[in-house]
Amino acid sequence: EDDLLKFSLAADPYFAPGEKHHYSNANTVLLAKVIEKATGKPWADAVRDRVITPLGLAHTTIPTGNALPEPFARGYALGGSAGPFFARGPVRHDVTGTSPSWWGPSGSLISTPADLGKAIKPLATGALLKAKGKKELFAWTAADQPGVEYGFHLERVGRRVGHDGDVPGYQAFAYYLP
Numbered sequence: 118e119d120d121l122l123k124f125s126l127a128a129d130p131y132f133a134p135g136e137k138h139h140y141s142n143a144n145t146v147l148l149a150k151v152i153e154k155a156t157g158k159p160w161a162d163a164v165r166d167r168v169i170t171p172l173g174l175a176h177t178t179i180p181t182g183n184a185l186p187e188p189f190a191r192g193y194a195l196g197g198s199a200g201p202f203f204a205r206g207p208v209r210h211d212v213t214g215t216s217p218s219w220w221g222p223s224g225s226l227i228s229t230p231a232d233l234g235k236a237i238k239p240l241a242t243g244a245l246l247k248a249k250g251k252k253e254l255f256a257w258t259a260a261d262q263p264g265v266e267y268g269f270h271l272e273r274v275g276r277r278v279g280h281d282g283d284v285p286g287y288q289a290f291a292y293y294l295p
């Protein structure tokens with residue numbers, strides 16, 4: 118995580134703060150650091166306490182080790198002959214054994230379709246937040262894709278509100294249509 122931040126913070130910004138939005142996993146890592154500073158506990162514990170448990174997400178986990186929770190689907194990613202992480206290409210690689218903890222706050226949550234379905238409406242409507250938090254959540258900024266806006270870790274495309282995420286071999290789309 119710290120290496121990702123060093124790399125990201127060394128780069129020139131795409132634009133002035135508040136002008137637009139450009140998605141970056143470094144944003145999520147920075148958010149996790151803020152959560153840890155504000156709560157005094159690891160980001161994963163804060164997410165469990167403030168999101169997973171209150172929403173009753175019985176099949177959503179944040180792994181700390183190399184194992185996927187049973188049962189799990191095999192994950193495949195396209196890449197070059199050297200592997201999926203080194204070059205794009207047509208070779209299909211089984212990446213099931215990639216440690217889910219490797220992605221940290223930017224992609225290590227593991228869930229089920231049922232839990233995603235249970236979580237999306239309260240997350241997309243700010244149901245777990247107080248009024249000030251909802252205001253921040255829905256402060257939409259134009260993204261770098263036409264017709265897409267970002268709030269505080271939410272995406273809005275037309276009326277659809279949510280977020281998608283992927284790591285090599287796995288992908289999820291969770292959106293709420295009010």
